[in-house]
Amino acid sequence: MKNEIRKLPVIVEGLLRLLSGPINTTPMLGDTAEEYTQIRSEKGSFAANFWCLRQILKPLPSFFINYFRWSMTMLRNYLKIVFRNIRKSKGFSFINIFGLSTGIACSILIYLYVHYELSYDNFHKDPGRIFRLGKIFKANGQDASNSVWLPPPVAPAVLRDYPEVEEAVRITFDNGFARYKDKTYAEKNVIVADAGFFNIFNFTLISGNPENALDEPYTAVLTKDLAERYFEEANPMGKTLIFNEISYKITGVLAQVPEKSHLQFDLILSLKSLAESRRKRQRRSLEEQWWYHAFITYIKTQDALPSQELIDGIYNISKTYAGDQEEQLGFEQRFAIEPILDVYLNSDYNSEGYTKSGNSTYIYLFISTAIFILALACINFANLTIARSVGRIKEVGLRMVVGAKRKQLAFQFLTDAIIIALISSILAVIIVKFALPYFRLLTGQQLYLKFIEPGSVILLLCFTLFTGVISGFYPAYYLSRLQPAESIKGKTIPQMKGKVFRKSMVVFQFAVSIILIISSALVSQQINFMKDSDLGFDREQIMVIPFEGSREPITKNRLLKNELTKNSSVLSASVSSTIPGRDITSRIIRPEGIPENENQTMNILFTDPDFLETFGLEIAAGRFFSDEVMTDSSDAFILNEEAVRKFGWGYPQNAIGKEFEYARWKKGRIIGVVKDYHFSSLHSKVIPIVTQIKNDELRYISLKLNVKDIQETISYIENTWKMVLPGIPVNYFFLDNDFNAQYNYEEKVSILFDVFTYIAIIIACLGLFGLASFLAEQRKKEIGIRKAIGATVQSIICDFSKVYVRWIILANVFAWPVAWILIEHWLQNFAYRIDVGLSTFILSGLAALLIALMTVTYQSIRSGIADPVNSLRYDS
Amino acid sequence: MKELTKAEEILLLTIWRLKKDAYGVPIKQRIKDLTGKDYAYGTLYGLLEQLDKKGYVTKKAGEPTPERGGRSKTYYRLSITGIEALKYSMELHRVIWDGVSDITFDEEANR
Numbered sequence: 001m002k003n004e005i006r007k008l009p010v011i012v013e014g015l016l017r018l019l020s021g022p023i024n025t026t027p028m029l030g031d032t033a034e035e036y037t038q039i040r041s042e043k044g045s046f047a048a049n050f051w052c053l054r055q056i057l058k059p060l061p062s063f064f065i066n067y068f069r070w071s072m073t074m075l076r077n078y079l080k081i082v083f084r085n086i087r088k089s090k091g092f093s094f095i096n097i098f099g100l101s102t103g104i105a106c107s108i109l110i111y112l113y114v115h116y117e118l119s120y121d122n123f124h125k126d127p128g129r130i131f132r133l134g135k136i137f138k139a140n141g142q143d144a145s146n147s148v149w150l151p152p153p154v155a156p157a158v159l160r161d162y163p164e165v166e167e168a169v170r171i172t173f174d175n176g177f178a179r180y181k182d183k184t185y186a187e188k189n190v191i192v193a194d195a196g197f198f199n200i201f202n203f204t205l206i207s208g209n210p211e212n213a214l215d216e217p218y219t220a221v222l223t224k225d226l227a228e229r230y231f232e233e234a235n236p237m238g239k240t241l242i243f244n245e246i247s248y249k250i251t252g253v254l255a256q257v258p259e260k261s262h263l264q265f266d267l268i269l270s271l272k273s274l275a276e277s278r279r280k281r282q283r284r285s286l287e288e289q290w291w292y293h294a295f296i297t298y299i300k301t302q303d304a305l306p307s308q309e310l311i312d313g314i315y316n317i318s319k320t321y322a323g324d325q326e327e328q329l330g331f332e333q334r335f336a337i338e339p340i341l342d343v344y345l346n347s348d349y350n351s352e353g354y355t356k357s358g359n360s361t362y363i364y365l366f367i368s369t370a371i372f373i374l375a376l377a378c379i380n381f382a383n384l385t386i387a388r389s390v391g392r393i394k395e396v397g398l399r400m401v402v403g404a405k406r407k408q409l410a411f412q413f414l415t416d417a418i419i420i421a422l423i424s425s426i427l428a429v430i431i432v433k434f435a436l437p438y439f440r441l442l443t444g445q446q447l448y449l450k451f452i453e454p455g456s457v458i459l460l461l462c463f464t465l466f467t468g469v470i471s472g473f474y475p476a477y478y479l480s481r482l483q484p485a486e487s488i489k490g491k492t493i494p495q496m497k498g499k500v501f502r503k504s505m506v507v508f509q510f511a512v513s514i515i516l517i518i519s520s521a522l523v524s525q526q527i528n529f530m531k532d533s534d535l536g537f538d539r540e541q542i543m544v545i546p547f548e549g550s551r552e553p554i555t556k557n558r559l560l561k562n563e564l565t566k567n568s569s570v571l572s573a574s575v576s577s578t579i580p581g582r583d584i585t586s587r588i589i590r591p592e593g594i595p596e597n598e599n600q601t602m603n604i605l606f607t608d609p610d611f612l613e614t615f616g617l618e619i620a621a622g623r624f625f626s627d628e629v630m631t632d633s634s635d636a637f638i639l640n641e642e643a644v645r646k647f648g649w650g651y652p653q654n655a656i657g658k659e660f661e662y663a664r665w666k667k668g669r670i671i672g673v674v675k676d677y678h679f680s681s682l683h684s685k686v687i688p689i690v691t692q693i694k695n696d697e698l699r700y701i702s703l704k705l706n707v708k709d710i711q712e713t714i715s716y717i718e719n720t721w722k723m724v725l726p727g728i729p730v731n732y733f734f735l736d737n738d739f740n741a742q743y744n745y746e747e748k749v750s751i752l753f754d755v756f757t758y759i760a761i762i763i764a765c766l767g768l769f770g771l772a773s774f775l776a777e778q779r780k781k782e783i784g785i786r787k788a789i790g791a792t793v794q795s796i797i798c799d800f801s802k803v804y805v806r807w808i809i810l811a812n813v814f815a816w817p818v819a820w821i822l823i824e825h826w827l828q829n830f831a832y833r834i835d836v837g838l839s840t841f842i843l844s845g846l847a848a849l850l851i852a853l854m855t856v857t858y859q860s861i862r863s864g865i866a867d868p869v870n871s872l873r874y875d876s
Numbered sequence: 877m878k879e880l881t882k883a884e885e886i887l888l889l890t891i892w893r894l895k896k897d898a899y900g901v902p903i904k905q906r907i908k909d910l911t912g913k914d915y916a917y918g919t920l921y922g923l924l925e926q927l928d929k930k931g932y933v934t935k936k937a938g939e940p941t942p943e944r945g946g947r948s949k950t951y952y953r954l955s956i957t958g959i960e961a962l963k964y965s966m967e968l969h970r971v972i973w974d975g976v977s978d979i980t981f982d983e984e985a986n987r
Contacts, residue, residue, distance in 0.1 A: 007945055016918065028921045030940070030947030031900030037943040059918030066922075 008033050012052045074408075078415045081395075085416075092388060093420075095770045096381050099763045100424035103377030104467060105431040106759060108460075109439050110370040112447045117358050120260045120344035124202045128304035129166075131337040133297040133314065134349035138332040139600050148351045149293040152286040154335060155194065157317055162310050164302045169194035170271060170295040171263070173354050176244040176548045177729070178267070180230040186548050186731050187226075187243070191265040192274050200300045201263070207237055208252025217272035221252035226266045243269065246277070259446050262344045262355045290322040291329070291588070296351070299337070306337065329588065329599050352583045361826065362749050369756045372512050376760055378471035379505045380767035381417065385475040386502060387774040396482055409480035417472020418465060425464040442752055474501070503807065506771065509764040510811035510848055511818075516757040517844040518819040519826075522836060523750045526827065529682075529834045531740050536677025536686075537580060538616030542735035543703045543717070544579055553725055554698050561610070563720045564703060569713040571704040574614040576607035577697045580679050581739035585697075589668075589690070591647040591660040602643065603679070603687055606694035612674070614704045621652035622672030625693050633693040636671045643688035644673055668692070681742035682832040702735065765855045768804070772856040776800070776863045783863050784871035793864040800860035801853055808852050812845040819844075880965050886911060887923055888932060888962050891952050899938060899949040924952060932958035 008029070016032065017025050032055060040048035086093040121127060133154065137145050155168040174190040198210035205213065206224060213221050220241060227236040227250075236250045248269060257264055275286045286292070301310070318333045319326060326332055338347060345360045389396075399409060432449060440447055478501075547553040553560065554575075561573045578584050584603045591600065609625040609632070611617070617624075620641055625632045637660075639647075644655045652673035662668050676686045707713050714732070721730045783796055791799075820836065827833040880888065890906045891898040900917065903924075908914050915923075927933045938949035954962070 024950075026947050027900055027950035028917050030944035030949060031904070032917050033945040033947065034901050034941070034943050035904075055916045055918065058916035059922070062919065062922070 008036055009049070009052065012056065015056050074412075075415065078412050079419065081412075082416050082419050085392075086420075089388065089391075091773070092384050092770055095766045096384060096420055097424050097427065099377040099380045099766055100421060100467065100471070101427035101431060102759055102763060103374040104421075104425055104428035104464070105435065106373045106756060107370045107463070108428060108432045108449075109435065110366045112449070113439075113443055113445065114363055114367060116260070116443075116445050116447055117345060117363055120356075120358070121262055121340050123258055123260065124200070124340070126300075126304075127341055128339065129302070130200055130298060130300050130340040131306070132340055132343050132347075132349075133299065133335050133337055134347075135293070136334045136336065137293075137601075138334075140330050146349050147293070148296045148347075148349045148355070150295050150297045150335065151290045151292050151318075151333070152295050153288065153290055153321065154314075154317060155295070155297045155299070156287060157321060158297075158299060158314060161317075162313060164307060164310055166300045166302055167196040167199045168297065168299040169196045169200055170297050171197070172271075172274070172295050174244075174269070178230065179242040180239070183230055184727070184729060185229065186729060187267055189265045190243070190267045190269065191263070192269045192271050194271045197268065200298055203257060203261075204255040206253045206255055207235075210252070213252035214268065214270040215272075216249075216251070217270060217276045218246065218248050219251040219270045219273070220248035221254055221268045222250060223254045223256060223266045225256065227253050243267070246273065248273065262340075262357065264356060290318060290325055290333075291331075296355070298340070311337065331588075331599065331601075359745065359749075361829070365749075365753070365826075366756075369516070369753070369760075372516070373756060373760050373763065374467065376509050376512060376763045376767070378467065379509055380763065380770070381420065381471035382474045383502050383505050383767060384770045384774070385413075385417075385472075386478055387771060389475065389479050392479070393482060396479055400482075406480045410476040413476035413479055414469060414472045417475065418468030421464045421468035421471065424467075425460060429460075442748060442755075444748065502771065506768060507807050507811045507814070509767060510808055510852065511815040513757075513761050513764045514811055514815035514844055514848045515819045515822070516753075516760050517847060518815070518841055519823055520750070520753045520757045521840050521844060522823045522834070523746075523753060523826070525840070526830065526834050527743055527746050527750055530743055530746075530830070530832070533682065533832070535580070535739075536617070536675060538704075539580070539736045539739055541705045541707060542614070543705055543714075543732050544735055544738065545701050545703075545717075545721070545730055545732045547575075547699050547701065548731070552728060553701070554696070556724055557695075557698060557701065560701065560721070560724050561608075563724055564701075564717060567713065567716050567720075569705055569707055569709075570717070571706050572610050572614045573701060573703045574608055574610035575698045575701045576611055577605055577694070577699055579700050579702055579735065579738075580615070580677070581681070581735070581742060582700075584679060584687070584689070587662060587690075589660050589662040591649075592658045594647075600646070602646075603689045605689055605691045606697050607691060608693060611691070614702050615677075616704075617677060618675040620673045620675045622656040622670070624672055624674070632671070633695075635666070635668050636693065637668045638672045638674055638691040639670055640674050640686075640689045640691075641676045642686045643690055646688045678832075681739075683742075683830050685831040761851060765851060768852055768855045769859070772804070772859040775803075776859040780863065780866070780871045783866070784868035787866075787868040788872065793861075796864040797857075797860045800863065801856060804852050804856050805849065808845075808849045811848070816841050816845075878961075879968070880961055883923060884927060884932070885962070885965050886913075887927060888954060888958055891933060892954055892959075892962065896951070898952045903952070927952075927958070930957075931955055932961055 012032075013029060016029060032052075036048050036052060039051050124130060132148065133150055135145075135147050135150050137147070150170075152170055155170045158165055159168040171191050171193045174192055175188045176186070176190070177184055178187045193214060195212070195214045197214055198205070205221070208221060213219065220243070222230075222236070222241070230236070230241060231239055236253055239250050240247050241250060242248070254268075257266075279285055313320075314335050314337060317335060336348075338349070344356060345358045345363065347357060351357065396409060399412075404412075429449070436447060436449060547557075557575045561575065564570050564573050584605060586601045587604045588599045589602045594600075609627050612619070612624040622638075624638060625636060629636070639655055641652055644650070644652055647655070647658075647660075649655045649658065655670050655673050658670050659667050660670075674691075679687050679689060703717070705713060717732070718730055721728075783791075786796060819841070823836060827836070886907060887903070890903055890910070894902055894906060900920065904915055904917065904920055924933070928935060932955060933952045934955050936951045936953065938951045940946050940948040
């Protein structure tokens with residue numbers, strides 16, 4: 001043991017080597033080993049190892065100080081070179097910095113957008129413990145629909161049966177007229193909520209007690225803005241607001257509802273009031289009505305992971321409490337929970353536009369667009385740096401001769417890229433600052449840049465570093481590989497490899513641009529298709545006035561119709577329970593020839609005989625309602641073709657005269673079938689609809705106009721309305737706008753997408769321009785010689801452009817299949833969609849070719865018309 | 877002539893005293909014995925490297941030994957410049973310490 005020779009621990013050796021810098025480490029390691037052996041033999045291995053540790057730790061501080069000092073010195077040199085290079089080649093630097101800053105700016109904007117979309121509903125306390133219930137509804141074993149509309153007994157039953165559920169509330173929506181003294185306004189965003197509403201949701205109450213604000217029947221909580229509208233300066237607490245002819249006591253005032261809430265409302269009524277008035281009317285409490293699908297239900301659990309028992313219990317709750325009814329009707333309703341944080345973007349349940357919802361597809365779309373744009377800018381940087389490296393080869397060679405190692409050179413070029421990225425980032429922030437108002441307008445989101453937060457600054461810095469490293473990586477690798485002797489002599493043998501890389505990068509850039517052009521073209525084609533395609537009804541020149549609040553318009557609808565149609569500009573008028581583009585109610589019915597317990601739910605529309613003419617529907621079989629036939633208003637029904645198919649009756653003619661049971665087993669008779677029309681947007685298939693005359697539940701009057709003077713007609717309509725229904729405000733809209741509003745989201749996205757496509761094209765073109773000017777410079781002599789022996793300007797331009805044409809064609813080859821797959825995927829969102837034709841692809845490819853050629857034309861013409869004398873005079 | 881720093885002075889003097897045996901381990905040991913300063917090898921070689929760069933010492937590769945893991949020693953010797961620098965330093969010391977036999981806290985002067 002005594003004189004045994006022991007090697008230094010490997011780690012110690014490695015660390016000593018690492019820390020000792022550029023000096024020769026052999027004698028030092030030898031000394032260390034010698035003393036180590038000595039100490040080991042005298043004091044044992046522990047003391048020796050401890051000694052080793054001290055050997056490493058002691059010089060650390062001075063090591064860092066030294067290292068830093070030298071790095072700073074070199075960095076200063078690098079910085080100097082970078083700025084010199086920027087100044088020396090302004091064009092290239094502009095392309096680099098402009099491209100990168102645009103790319104970074106786009107990334108920041110998209111980051112803001114995505115961050116906003118992902119942070120919906122996270123302002124509530126413990127959002128992970130809040131869930132929304134969804135309904136999976138089956139009629140006769142077939143999936144009918146997934147929706148958020150639940151029957152009212154679910155929430156109380158869940159709360160009662162499962163102690164792990166802290167709170168369960170129901171919400172439903174309402175609209176109508178609110179009145180205080182002489183002020184009457186239409187209120188659209190009204191919700192009716194259970195007393196526990198504020199136990200789940202953190203909407204801030206300015207005054208009032210969140211614990212019991214909605215405990216009593218006929219109480220209401222309203223937002224500050226709304227309170228100011230009705231009560232002005234006065235304290236609204238305890239005042240009485242009349243909503244749809246029922247008085248509510250104000251028990252709380254809310255701060256504004258955050259934008260990032262999927263629930264949007266101005267006024268909350270206590271659900272007990274609704275329960276009360278419904279009980280009076282129907283003599284049945286809400287808790288018994290298992291087939292009244294009108295309530296969104298939220299629960300808050302004690303834990304973010306609900307137990308399997310709870311999940312199963314909720315799933316089967318209707319079977320447990322209303323199993324006999326399910327069997328009797330042939331229906332099945334099952335319930336599932338989904339986290340509230342998923343409600344906005346990833347909900348599986350349809351809320352028919354009553355709550356805000358986004359689309360996660362677009363999130364992915366935007367993130368990939370941002371990545372692509374940034375990639376294009378990085379590629380520009382890499383390409384141009386390598387292309388220009390010819391000019392820097394001597395610099396590199398000299399550095400090598402003076403003793404720069406490969407690592408140091410690579411580091412220099414990386415620093416170069418990172419500095420450019422830093423400059424671009426600062427510019428990008430400025431660009432974002434100016435672009436943000438427009439971007440806000442486009443997205444309709446309250447986006448803000450928050451650079452006071454250290455988090456976002458660090459994020460941006462990391463991002464900049466990342467961008468710099470990505471774009472500087474290849475040039476650094478490439479340039480540090482050069483051989484000093486060759487570089488000094490100006491040999492450019494390694495150029496060959498660089499060319500392949502450059503070419504493939506340009507091809508990639510154009511492939512991305514072509515994908516973007518094709519996609520945005522097809523997206524707008526689809527949107528135009530949806531907006532212009534024949535819906536089966538006439539949506540032009542139809543004015544719609546909703547009946548809201550009081551029952552007066554319904555009772556006076558005949559008088560109203562008569563008065564309005566007296567004007568020659570109003571061709572016809574029809575009242576109905578709903579209009580195309582709005583939601584439609586459904587009823588349980590049982591068509592003829594179907595067993596007792598196999599009822600079906602069917603969309604039902606209540607209207608009058610003028611509906612056909614007003615909306616321009618076409619009859620497929622039988623006849624439409626008529627005022628002359630008395631029985632039409634009691635038991636006559638009209639189907640659409642889809643409903644006939646759903647009932648399994650085949651041809652429309654077969655349906656005439658058939659009967660079905662409806663509403664508590666009354667019998668109805670089918671007198672006609674109308675051709676299919678799109679009641680809802682083209683996202684979904686044509687729905688089956690049953691139409692009936694009913695002088696009740698009417699909510700809209702629609703006027704078919706033939707307008708010469710729109711102002712005059714509108715004022716006539718308004719005056720007539722005031723005459724027939726004094727005191728009730730008139731809020732009209734036009735059907736085409738209202739219907740097309742269903743595509744607002746797609747349109748917004750499409751515009752954003754277009755903008756980003758333009759940006760991508762510009763960046764790609766800038767890169768190509770830079771590359772072309774570089775190549776033109778390189779071929780100057782060759783072109784001079786060609787011209788000297790008689791080449792024409794045209795032939796040179798041709799020759800010059802040929803290269804690029806080949807590149808773009810190659811880019812097309814790559815881009816088309818990718819674009820096709822992407823767009824096919826997107827189009828699956830729509831039940832009615834365009835056919836993807838080859839023409840768009842060809843046109844987009846040609847457009848890209850044209851753009852590319854235009855970009856290089858300047859350079860090719862310049863080199864084409866250049867006087868060969870100038871390029872050949874000096875032989876340098 | 878450029879003045880030596882204290883560390884350089886100590887190091888050069890140690891090398892001079894060690895004569896032919898001046899390589900890492902004894903240098904470090906001697907410094908520790910004389911002044912109580914226990915340099916780490918990393919620091920020591922940093923200083924030696926600087927002395928070499930300034931031309932005060934010359935290096936010579938020595939023999940490898942098994943306990944060194946087969947690595948050769950590097951012997952240091954003073955160069956002419958090194959000797960002269962040390963001489964100058966000695967002279968300087970002599971001059972500035974001349975006539976000082978003991979240093980006490982002079983209460984009169986500090987009043």
